[in-house]
Amino acid sequence: MMTAKQYAASVEREDFVLANRHDLGVDKVYGSQSFWRDALGRFVKNKGAVFGLVMIVLIVIMAFAGPALSGYDYRTQDMAQRNLPPHVAGWESVPFFSGVSTDYSSGTPVRTDMYELKGIRDVTHIFGTDALGRDQFARVWTGTRVSLYVALVAILIDTFIGMSFGLVSGYFGGRVDFFLQRIVEILSTIPTTVIVTLLIVVMKPGLASITIALMITEWIGMSRVTRAQTLRLKEQEFVLASRTLGESTPAIIFREILPNIFGQIIVMCMMTIPNAIFTEAFLAFIGLGIPAPLASLGSLISDGFKSMTMYPFLVAWPVIVLALLMLSFNLMADGLRDAFDPKMKEM
Amino acid sequence: MLKYIAKRVMISVITILIILAALFTMLHSMPGSPFNDEKITEVQRANLEAKYGLDQPLPVQFGNYLKAMLTGDFGVSYVIQKNMPISELLRARIPVSIRIGLQAVILGSVIGLLMGILAALKRNSPIDTSATVISVIGVAFPSYVFAMAMSYFIGFRLGWLPLLYSTTEAMRSTVMPTISLSFFSMATVARFARTEMVDVMGSDYMLLADSKGISSFRLLGVHGLRNALIPIVTVLAPLTVELMTGSLVVEQIFAIPGIGSLLVSAIQFNDYNVVLAVVFVYSVMFIAVMLAVDILYGVIDPRIRLAKEDG
Numbered sequence: 001m002m003t004a005k006q007y008a009a010s011v012e013r014e015d016f017v018l019a020n021r022h023d024l025g026v027d028k029v030y031g032s033q034s035f036w037r038d039a040l041g042r043f044v045k046n047k048g049a050v051f052g053l054v055m056i057v058l059i060v061i062m063a064f065a066g067p068a069l070s071g072y073d074y075r076t077q078d079m080a081q082r083n084l085p086p087h088v089a090g091w092e093s094v095p096f097f098s099g100v101s102t103d104y105s106s107g108t109p110v111r112t113d114m115y116e117l118k119g120i121r122d123v124t125h126i127f128g129t130d131a132l133g134r135d136q137f138a139r140v141w142t143g144t145r146v147s148l149y150v151a152l153v154a155i156l157i158d159t160f161i162g163m164s165f166g167l168v169s170g171y172f173g174g175r176v177d178f179f180l181q182r183i184v185e186i187l188s189t190i191p192t193t194v195i196v197t198l199l200i201v202v203m204k205p206g207l208a209s210i211t212i213a214l215m216i217t218e219w220i221g222m223s224r225v226t227r228a229q230t231l232r233l234k235e236q237e238f239v240l241a242s243r244t245l246g247e248s249t250p251a252i253i254f255r256e257i258l259p260n261i262f263g264q265i266i267v268m269c270m271m272t273i274p275n276a277i278f279t280e281a282f283l284a285f286i287g288l289g290i291p292a293p294l295a296s297l298g299s300l301i302s303d304g305f306k307s308m309t310m311y312p313f314l315v316a317w318p319v320i321v322l323a324l325l326m327l328s329f330n331l332m333a334d335g336l337r338d339a340f341d342p343k344m345k346e347m
Numbered sequence: 348m349l350k351y352i353a354k355r356v357m358i359s360v361i362t363i364l365i366i367l368a369a370l371f372t373m374l375h376s377m378p379g380s381p382f383n384d385e386k387i388t389e390v391q392r393a394n395l396e397a398k399y400g401l402d403q404p405l406p407v408q409f410g411n412y413l414k415a416m417l418t419g420d421f422g423v424s425y426v427i428q429k430n431m432p433i434s435e436l437l438r439a440r441i442p443v444s445i446r447i448g449l450q451a452v453i454l455g456s457v458i459g460l461l462m463g464i465l466a467a468l469k470r471n472s473p474i475d476t477s478a479t480v481i482s483v484i485g486v487a488f489p490s491y492v493f494a495m496a497m498s499y500f501i502g503f504r505l506g507w508l509p510l511l512y513s514t515t516e517a518m519r520s521t522v523m524p525t526i527s528l529s530f531f532s533m534a535t536v537a538r539f540a541r542t543e544m545v546d547v548m549g550s551d552y553m554l555l556a557d558s559k560g561i562s563s564f565r566l567l568g569v570h571g572l573r574n575a576l577i578p579i580v581t582v583l584a585p586l587t588v589e590l591m592t593g594s595l596v597v598e599q600i601f602a603i604p605g606i607g608s609l610l611v612s613a614i615q616f617n618d619y620n621v622v623l624a625v626v627f628v629y630s631v632m633f634i635a636v637m638l639a640v641d642i643l644y645g646v647i648d649p650r651i652r653l654a655k656e657d658g
Contacts, residue, residue, distance in 0.1 A: 282489070
């Protein structure tokens with residue numbers, strides 16, 4: 001028999017588990033941190049977000065260094081080297097870079113070493129070559145620049161148009177707000193696809209018209225968030241205080257309100273980027289992208305798709321890069337949202 | 348409530364008018380006239396213009412245009428099928444697109460709901476993690492990535508399903524397009540269902556229902572799911588948008604004779620009449636869905652209605 005004392009000694013703290021409440025957490029006490037440090041800490045802990053950030057950095061580096069690395073440029077045609085499969089000289093045993101093309105159209109796969117056949121074993125085309133003999137590696141990374149340019153444009157549009165629109169509409173309120181909100185309401189009722197398609201049909205396809213199309217459609221989300229935040233903040237005491245002290249309206253907007261909604265603005269920017277990249281790729285796919293010989297990921301996918309059954313590698317690489325880019329921006333946007341504003345998570 | 352609905356309907360009508368005005372302006376700013384044949388004399392041209400109402404003042408022309416568009420008279424196609432009335436072109440194609448769109452929404456929502464609920468019930472388990480990964484991928488990848496991958500591997504290499512749409516095998520032909528379009532719905536619904544379900548499961552009334560000792564089936568089905576389902580209506584609007592853009596590309600990939608592929612070929616062949624007609628049909632469909640969603644919100648959740656009445 002155990003005495004009560006022995007029994008008490010044999011009981012461990014671990015023997016007690018809260019029943020059925022797996023969601024209970026233990027409170028931790030944190031030292032005080034600045035807003036930015038706090039957000040940074042949360043961001044770094046998010047594996048997906050860090051992966052996204054690393055991938056984006058890698059893709060940006062490749063977009064600028066890639067074409068030079070391949071030793072080719074995106075526009076030089078070589079009719080002797082058309083539709084060659086991916087090949088790296090010396091990597092004959094590596095599955096996807098062996099330079100062997102497989103023809104499945106007859107039912108049984110027929111393998112041919114295209115580089116052997118042409119007697120150019122020492123030539124390297126990392127992603128192969130397209131129907132005009134242009135190096136696909138150089139074209140893919142040059143095309144990625146277009147997507148990155150679009151991402152940059154999206155950020156500029158968000159901050160310049162979306163943010164100012166939301167700030168003005170939210171801060172001034174009244175008749176200004178009513179008028180601006182009707183514009184937003186009507187614009188958001190017209191499907192983006194329709195606006196963008198019509199615009200490009202009227203103008204010539206190209207980077208300029210894609211930029212204008214994005215300018216009309218991509219700022220609405222940002223203006224909504226900024227307006228809502230401004231409405232919330234402008235009633236608070238610190239704004240009232242600086243107004244009482246005789247601060248000018250621009251100073252109140254830029255020095256009091258803007259710094260307090262910066263987190264949300266960054267998050268919204270990041271969320272617009274994948275949308276903008278997708279819009280460009282989509283336009284390119286339906287034939288409204290930037291004209292040849294320039295390339296974007298969308299136009300490469302669209303061209304490659306036409307010969308997908310014969311030369312799947314032509315469409316595979318741009319699709320992989322685009323998918324990675326979209327995924328990374330999405331992951332990073334999610335991570336930033338959770339970092340800056342955990343409450344926004346469920347939006 | 349009536350005031351709210353009236354306001355929503357008003358905005359939709361105004362939007363349609365604005366779209367029509369934009370289309371009309373585009374039609375007039377297009378270079379060239381159908382009658383700039385050198386063999387036509389001035390008198391003949393005047394007669395032709397009178398016949399087609401082109402001699403009337405612009406507002407009257409706009410009125411006629413409105414009447415024609417709203418009654419479904421979109422003119423004739425110039426390039427794709429010469430002199431074929433566009434309304435007939437559309438009549439054959441709209442059902443195909445709607446069928447695939449509906450199939451995709453239904454498939455996506457059912458699987459998405461199941462995924463979301465499972466993930467919420469088994470929180471922080473491998474099921475939850477994989478559901479999250481799948482939904483991030485589903486939201487991030489454009490639907491044509493799935494469409495192309497499936498069409499290459501399943502359609503071409505394995506030969507299980509038709510690579511291109513054929514009317515003789517309509518059911519089997521729609522399998523791959525439906526699945527590739529459904530990824531986005533699935534991912535969005537799964538994300539949303541998980542959040543809602545987690546919220547509902549933690550609420551006091553669920554604890555009460557559980558402590559009353561009702562079966563877990565009733566607990567989940569009657570008390571949990573019904574409350575979790577309400578806010579999922581919110582996803583409908585982004586889903587329609589995604590389905591519309593998605594269908595443009597996916598119809599192109601599988602050569603489906605729907606309105607999406609009609610728009611793409613109309614753009615490529617510069618068949619402006621068809622472009623404008625399809626754009627109009629798209630807008631009306633989109634606006635109708637938005638209106639329905641807005642009114643549904645108002646019916647389901649009075650808080651939203653009140654907030655919007657104020658704003």
